[in-house]
Amino acid sequence: MDITEFRKRGKEMVDYVADYLETIEQRQVYPDVEPGYLRSLIPEEAPDEPEAYEDVIQDIERVIMPGVTHWHSPFFFAYFPTASSFPAMLADMLCGAIGCIGFSWGTASEATLVALLAARSRIVKQIQAHDPQRSEVEIISKLVAYSSDQAHSSVERAGLIGGVRMKKMSTDGKFAVCGETFRKTLEEDKASGLIPFYFCATLGTTPSCAFDRITELGPICNAEGMWMHIDAAYAGSAFICPEFRPLLDGVEFADSFNFNPHKWLLVNFDCSTMWVKRRADIIGAFKMDPLYLKHDHQESGLVTDYRHWQIPLGRRFRSLKLWFVFRMYGLRGLQAYIRKHVGLAKEFERLVRNDERFEICADVVLGLVCFRLKGSNELNELLLRRINGARRVHLVPCQLAGAFVLRFAVCSRTTESRHAQEAWRHISELASELLRGQKR
Amino acid sequence: MDITEFRKRGKEMVDYVADYLETIEQRQVYPDVEPGYLRSLIPEEAPDEPEAYEDVIQDIERVIMPGVTHWHSPFFFAYFPTASSFPAMLADMLCGAIGCIGFSWGTASEATLVALLAARSRIVKQIQAHDPQRSEVEIISKLVAYSSDQAHSSVERAGLIGGVRMKKMSTDGKFAVCGETFRKTLEEDKASGLIPFYFCATLGTTPSCAFDRITELGPICNAEGMWMHIDAAYAGSAFICPEFRPLLDGVEFADSFNFNPHKWLLVNFDCSTMWVKRRADIIGAFKMDPLYLKHDHQESGLVTDYRHWQIPLGRRFRSLKLWFVFRMYGLRGLQAYIRKHVGLAKEFERLVRNDERFEICADVVLGLVCFRLKGSNELNELLLRRINGARRVHLVPCQLAGAFVLRFAVCSRTTESRHAQEAWRHISELASELLRGQKR
Numbered sequence: 107m108d109i110t111e112f113r114k115r116g117k118e119m120v121d122y123v124a125d126y127l128e129t130i131e132q133r134q135v136y137p138d139v140e141p142g143y144l145r146s147l148i149p150e151e152a153p154d155e156p157e158a159y160e161d162v163i164q165d166i167e168r169v170i171m172p173g174v175t176h177w178h179s180p181f182f183f184a185y186f187p188t189a190s191s192f193p194a195m196l197a198d199m200l201c202g203a204i205g206c207i208g209f210s211w212g213t214a215s216e217a218t219l220v221a222l223l224a225a226r227s228r229i230v231k232q233i234q235a236h237d238p239q240r241s242e243v244e245i246i247s248k249l250v251a252y253s254s255d256q257a258h259s260s261v262e263r264a265g266l267i268g269g270v271r272m273k274k275m276s277t278d279g280k281f282a283v284c285g286e287t288f289r290k291t292l293e294e295d296k297a298s299g300l301i302p303f304y305f306c307a308t309l310g311t312t313p314s315c316a317f318d319r320i321t322e323l324g325p326i327c328n329a330e331g332m333w334m335h336i337d338a339a340y341a342g343s344a345f346i347c348p349e350f351r352p353l354l355d356g357v358e359f360a361d362s363f364n365f366n367p368h369k370w371l372l373v374n375f376d377c378s379t380m381w382v383k384r385r386a387d388i389i390g391a392f393k394m395d396p397l398y399l400k401h402d403h404q405e406s407g408l409v410t411d412y413r414h415w416q417i418p419l420g421r422r423f424r425s426l427k428l429w430f431v432f433r434m435y436g437l438r439g440l441q442a443y444i445r446k447h448v449g450l451a452k453e454f455e456r457l458v459r460n461d462e463r464f465e466i467c468a469d470v471v472l473g474l475v476c477f478r479l480k481g482s483n484e485l486n487e488l489l490l491r492r493i494n495g496a497r498r499v500h501l502v503p504c505q506l507a508g509a510f511v512l513r514f515a516v517c518s519r520t521t522e523s524r525h526a527q528e529a530w531r532h533i534s535e536l537a538s539e540l541l542r543g544q545k546r
Numbered sequence: 547m548d549i550t551e552f553r554k555r556g557k558e559m560v561d562y563v564a565d566y567l568e569t570i571e572q573r574q575v576y577p578d579v580e581p582g583y584l585r586s587l588i589p590e591e592a593p594d595e596p597e598a599y600e601d602v603i604q605d606i607e608r609v610i611m612p613g614v615t616h617w618h619s620p621f622f623f624a625y626f627p628t629a630s631s632f633p634a635m636l637a638d639m640l641c642g643a644i645g646c647i648g649f650s651w652g653t654a655s656e657a658t659l660v661a662l663l664a665a666r667s668r669i670v671k672q673i674q675a676h677d678p679q680r681s682e683v684e685i686i687s688k689l690v691a692y693s694s695d696q697a698h699s700s701v702e703r704a705g706l707i708g709g710v711r712m713k714k715m716s717t718d719g720k721f722a723v724c725g726e727t728f729r730k731t732l733e734e735d736k737a738s739g740l741i742p743f744y745f746c747a748t749l750g751t752t753p754s755c756a757f758d759r760i761t762e763l764g765p766i767c768n769a770e771g772m773w774m775h776i777d778a779a780y781a782g783s784a785f786i787c788p789e790f791r792p793l794l795d796g797v798e799f800a801d802s803f804n805f806n807p808h809k810w811l812l813v814n815f816d817c818s819t820m821w822v823k824r825r826a827d828i829i830g831a832f833k834m835d836p837l838y839l840k841h842d843h844q845e846s847g848l849v850t851d852y853r854h855w856q857i858p859l860g861r862r863f864r865s866l867k868l869w870f871v872f873r874m875y876g877l878r879g880l881q882a883y884i885r886k887h888v889g890l891a892k893e894f895e896r897l898v899r900n901d902e903r904f905e906i907c908a909d910v911v912l913g914l915v916c917f918r919l920k921g922s923n924e925l926n927e928l929l930l931r932r933i934n935g936a937r938r939v940h941l942v943p944c945q946l947a948g949a950f951v952l953r954f955a956v957c958s959r960t961t962e963s964r965h966a967q968e969a970w971r972h973i974s975e976l977a978s979e980l981l982r983g984q985k986r
Contacts, residue, residue, distance in 0.1 A: 107874055109564050112632040116560030119636050123643040124553045152872035155879075162633075162873050166640070170866070174644055192552040193602075195642045196559050200606070203563040203635065204614055223707055246709060247683035267663055269686060269709045374642050426610070432592035433602050434547055439595075 107159065115159060122163075123195070127178065131520070135179040136500045139172050175500070180521040181529065183514045184502040191372040191519060197430035198374055204426075214339035215260035217364035217380040222251060222264045222304055224388045225333030225361070229303040232331070246270060250295055251304035254283045254318055256311040258337065264306075271300070281314050281468060281506065283307070285322025292330065304333045307360075309353060310341025313504035313513070314468035314476045317341070317353055324359025333387075336363045339378075343370035344448070344472050347441050353471070361387070370473070372435060372443060372519065373427045447473040447516040450526050454514055457530040463537060467506050473516040476506060479537060483510035485544070492536045499529045547599065555599060562603075563635070567618065571960070575619040576940045579612050615940070620961040621969065623954045624942040631812040631959060637870035638814055644866075654779035655700035657804035657820045662691060662704045662744055664828045665773030665801070669743040672771070686710060690735055691744035694723045694758055696751040698777065704746075711740070721754050721908060721946065723747070725762025732770065744773045747800075749793060750781025753944035753953070754908035754916045757781070757793055764799020773827075776803045779818075783810035784888070784912050787881050793911070801827070810913070812875060812883060812959065813867045887913040887956040890966050894954055897970040903977060907946050913956040916946060919977060923950035925984070932976045939969045 107115065147169045176182060230245050246269060253261045255274040265272025275283045275291060292302050305327050307318040320336065327334040336357065342365020344350040357363060364380045367373040382388050435443070455470045458477045467476040478486045487510055490503055504511050516526070547555065587609045616622060670685050686709060693701045695714040705712030715723045715731060732742050745767050747758040760776065767774040776797065782805020784790040797803060804820045807813040822828050875883070895910045898917045907916040918926045927950055930943055944951050954969070 107632040109568050109632075112635075113560060113564045115632070115636055116564070116639070117557045119639050120553060120556030120560060123556070123639060124549050126643055128549050152877055154877045156876040157873045159633075159874065162870060177644075192547040192549075192555070193599075195552075195639070196555055198642045199556070199559050199563060199635070199639055203566055204617075241687075243683070243687035243709070247681075247687075267707070269683070430602060433597045434599065436596040437592055437594045 111159070118163075122166075127520075130176055130179050131181070131525075133171075133176050133179060134497045135176050135181045136494060136497050137173050137175060138497065143173060144169065178518050178520070179500075180518045180525040181499045182517050183529065184500045184517070191374070191431055191435070193430040193434035194372060194374040194427040197427040201426050214258070214337055214364050214366050214378050215263070217362070217378060218258075218261050218306055218335060218337055219264040219267060220380070220388065221306070221333065221335035221362040221364075221382075222268050222270070224382075225251075225304040225335075226268055226270060228333065228387050229301065229331075233301075245301070248299065248301045249303050250300045251306070252288070252291070252302065253306040254281075254308055254311065254316075256281050256313055256316055257306060257308050258312050258339070261306045261308075261337070270304075277316065281311060281316035283318045283323060285319060285326060288323055289326055292326070302330060302332055304335065306335045306337055309336055309338040310344075310472065312340070313511075314506055315341065315472050315474040316468065317471070320356030320359065322356075324356045328359050333361045334359055336360045338363065338365040340366070340369050341472055343367065343440075344444050346371075346437065347444050350444075350472070367428060367431075370444065370447070371440060372431050377427060443519075447521075450516045450521060450523065451475050451514070453523060454516075454526045454530060457527070457534075461534060463541070467509065467511045475514040476504065476511045477514065478509060478511045479541075485540070486510045486512065489533075489537055489540055492540060493533055496532070496536065498532050551599070558603075562606075567960075570616055570619050571621070571965075573611075573616050573619060574937045575616050575621045576934060576937050577613050577615060578937065583613060584609065618958050618960070619940075620958045620965040621939045622957050623969065624940045624957070631814065631871055631875075633870040633874035634812060634814040634867040637867040641866050654698070654777055654804050654806055654818050655703070657802070657818060658698075658701050658746055658775060658777055659704040659707060660820070660828065661746070661773065661775035661802040661804075661822075662708050662710070664822075665691075665744040665775075666708055666710060668773065668827050669741065669771075673741075685741070688739065688741045689743050690740045691746070692728070692731070692742065693746040694721075694748050694751065694756075696721050696753055696756055697746060697748050698752050698779070701746045701777070710744075717756065721751060721756035723758040723763060725759060725766060728763055729766055732766070742770060742772055744775065746775045746777055749776055749778040750784075750912065752780070753951075754946055755781065755912050755914040756908065757911070760796030760799065762796075764796045768799050773801045774799055776800045778803065778805040780806070780809050781912055783807065783880075784884050786811075786877065787884055790884075790912070807868060807871075810884065810887070811880060812871050817867060883959075887961075890956045890961060890963065891915050891954070893963060894956075894966045894970060897967070897974075901974060903981070907949065907951045915954040916944065916951045917954065918949060918951045919981075925980070926950045926952065929973075929977055929980055932980060933973055936972070936976065938972050 148165075226246065226249065229249065230242050233240055233245050234242075250271040250273060251265050251268075252273050252275055254277055256277055257274070262272055262274075273291065273295075275287055278284050278287075288305075295302055305323065307320050307323055309317050309320070311317075320334070324334055326332075338345070338354075341350075341353065342363075345354050345365075360383070362380060362382045364378065366378045368375040368377040432440075451470055451473045454475050455466060455477075458464045458466055458475065463479055464477055465480050467478055470476075479489055487503075490501060490510075490512055493499060493501055493512075501512055501514060504513050514529070518525075588605075666686065666689065669689065670682050673680055673685050674682075690711040690713055691705050691708075692713050692715055694717055696717055697714070702712055702714075713731065713735075715727055718724050718727075728745075735742055745763065747760050747763055749757050749760070751757075760774070764774055766772075778785075778794075781790075781793065782803075785794050785805075800823070802820060802822045804818065806818045808815040808817040872880075891910055891913045894915050895906060895917075898904045898906055898915065903919055904917055905920050907918055910916075919929055927943075930941060930950075930952055933939060933941055933952075941952055941954060944953050956966070958965075
């Protein structure tokens, strides 16, 4: 393909993308295919000779699309949103063309891990400064990290990778970790010879969008010399609205903070951002300087070498998308987007509350509604199975205080009131069918 | 921006990208700006109200481009190539539009780390199976991992992150680790109570594209029950050519293997691929299964849950680019591309060898030529400074057996013989100037 053909094919692809997004609502949100469906549709091996572009393009609908979960369908309500906007897509085209390698953040999971490794490195150095006889390995064997029992699975995995104990703190009626529980656990652990060094607080948990009480937890972490990392992967975007800023109170106690613009800030995947209070803590844990990566500005302080902040060496030029999106939406446009999603969640919450067969299982603070049929977990598992089986909308479940709960997360940029209404009508009909069947 | 405007703007962006790539040769390959140059060109804060798209686009040349290192300029010879091709760019447009989140590989650095963590988890389980009294922490404190002293800095960092000892093996005259050295080190380490568990072999090192002798090293690793990971980040792409397959002899002894199609296989950044001999080894080290990520096919064996294979949970739909590229180039096209780059490196090597002021510092096997002026390291540092200062071509250095060496890596898809010739003429003139100045 030469540059002349690229001009033609690129414009065709723009139209294909626009057509896809314009009519995405008409596609079945979740695929019907079984794992392995691709195998019979594509050859065993890459072709020896180049194929015609037309053949590739025809295969998109024949081969690829039948297996796609349409995350940007307005009927997609599973997990959390993944962002998509036209300016970000335009920026990504340019990013691909410039194709330079930054020396990033992968995702919030990586931020959690990096913060934990930095905290581990910091505490080891601190202890050794007072007591040079103690070995790194012996200190690490005494370390203990904490998170909420509602925290993302990647937090537990960070502990596993870092080779340290990770304790899950029990949460209160609002699924939040509070100061008292935390203080008690710390005292017990210290009494048994352990060294608390890291707490991963969550603002907006994955199961129910709960907020750990960082105004209580932060001062404890600071007093104990523990690293407090805040994982606000989803909820972080909402803090651009003044009315949601109080949810961020206590951030001043944090050592590091992470949120994912690729979730709820209209920046296409992937784009995850992290702040660190003292950069030396991070760099100390990761710095490596081979000659082929040295540069003139290394020690000048002018340059922030992000490669010392992360696991991979390279990164894409992701800030370009942020820049396009900030400029094309403006703060007002982005705030309006967040508020619209929160409004849709509140609207869905009202529909659920008006149906006495159902219950709301957690406060609806942002764009997530946790709900279930009053009754057994089996009943709700069955309902979810029917909802996802019908392929009209897509939801995922969570577990809250032992209950099997359905999560309705407002995800798509194009979800409107009518989609939420229609989703509710559909869910409520499936519930009626299910309950009739149970009576018989 | 609505969908109608996106159609228009998207097509304009295709033309901008095509224009950029068509005329990239005329741009200065390496920027003149100083770190911080951006600060005065952009506002302190994101705009409150949306801006006009025209204003954003105008700022690309005013704000962004002056700071860009043009990795796809045919005069870019630094590091290693980063891929770029029209089919991959088209696929990335579609990938952005579909915007689904796979649950990947970041880069080769991550592959190295993941392999090390899997190896660590495997050895701990094996030892505990025989001796359940030994704690994980105590076992880890005895572990030792190995790599070449030529290995990428990310290998050393993997050891740091995994909390294990990492030893750098000295290399022979060809900058390769050989069996004898390795065996001797292992015997010494075992005698002193350490537990060798992981060796990261490199096929195509970053400094000189050297190949560790895996036909000698592999059987040793297998006999010792050590994990052998092969990092072939750059050279891996060349193995699609039969004439380079012998360089891969011994791969059968490896537990895991990684290469980056985003380096030399025409797949735009980022796309890094990893194979593992026994998937259970990887999954065992990483698996976490919260309810919101459970799915019907979990235990069926039909699905490979890559989220258990990696640090981040999510990944982009990168296989789409591979598929476009394989189909649009065909194996023949890709082989021709690799051979062309190798041919250009050999051509440059001949030019260097014909100039007796210079010497070649390592075998030219693939697309990298390591060369230097006969003389002091200071002289060569000065030459490199002048080359990069002139901004006509871009190179980075390396250190080989104490010598400061210049690396000429054939990188761009559009580099032709005339670019290599011109680069040599330019370098050789700068050398003449430098040597004349030294005499005076």
